[in-house]
Amino acid sequence: MKFFHTADVHLGAEPDRGFPWSRDRSRELWESFRNVIRQAGAEHADLFLIAGDLFHRQPLVIELKEVNALFASIPDTRIVLMAGNHDPMKQNSAYRNFPWAKNVSWFWDPMPETLEFPELGISVTGLSYDRKEIREPLYDRIRAGGRQPCKILLAHGGDDRHIPFSKERLLGAGFDYIALGHIHKPQELVRDKMLYPGALEPIDKNDIGVHGYIRGEYRDGLLTARFQPAAGREYKRLRVPVTADTTQFLLEQTIRQKIREQGEQHFYCLTLEGRKDPGTEFLLEPLYGLGNIREILDQTSPAYEIPQLQKKYQGTLLELFISSFPEEGRTQEEEKALDYGISALLEAGEESL
Helix, strand or coil, X not given: CEEEEECCCXXXXXXXCCCCCHHHHHHHHHHHHHHHHHHHHHCCCCEEEEECCCECCCCCHHHHHHHHHHHHCCCCCEEEEECCCCCCCCCCCHHHHCCCCCCEEECCCCCCEEEEECCCCEEEEECCCCCCCECCCXXXXXXXXXXXXXXEEEEECCECCEXXXXXXXXXXXXXXXXXXXXXXXXXXXXXXXXXXXXXXXCCCCCCECCCEEEEEEEECCEEEEEEEECCCCCEEEEEEEECCXXXXXXXXXXXXXXXXXXXXXXXXXXXXXXXXXCCCCCCCHHHHHHCCEEEEEEXXXXXXXXXXXXXXXXXXXXXXXXXXXXXXCCCHHHHHHXXXXXXXXXXXXXXXX
């Protein structure tokens, strides 16, 4: 029995709204989902699990028609899915009254139930969110049910506001596989047993790294599950070193080169770090035009020549301030405090010194 395990597709989301690539990203979420459906069909997968948050918010009927057409395009694959905290199964949800394809099975309620698939030899236990937050540890009370040899739990949550659970209790609940959703970073909590596939595509700047889905197989009582990268773009964090010789021009050259090396299709959160010339002020706004740059943090500090400052301002408040710090072995916090204090005193002017 071959299966695919996805979660947190977030169709309908507009990642990085206000940035030039936002509209493209909305389309790419759909395209990525289409691709994984096509792949499941090409591999003749028996089961396709979606562990919540298929949509980023309550779906429109026209969107459900599109999704249902995708599901119907692989009629020999059983689709089993649940509603997550972003698209909860409310009483007026379009999910409820939609005429789903024959191969689609839903968990409709917040109370756990078990679906039997004897032709596959599996049973799937799960529930759906009916609201955005569920703080009760519902999964800790679940036990593997069903009459099939392979028992799977479909679950969405794992933090304080979204069905917190104990990994140890779930491991002792008798399931052969626990298909998790909600955490956007792929995580293998227990090899071949308890996995988060992460978001199919990165949704915001905190979704650092590769994204994709889980491909698994159950054969002769043995289950294996492996992460499969699928997303074409990533959010990456880049540290950009700065020295006293770095100018705006050289900084822009460095950033361009790093983006070329890492891949121009990706999205970047930059951190400028190091010690710059005290007279240098970097203009951050032009840097956003160098690529798909989502965020820039300037953590540089002035490269003050401490002995020269002490000599120049001998007998002043500035010299007294510098002398209050150790000459050697200063901590990072002390270095920052020293830099900030020197800058503040110098900016205040000689009258205040």
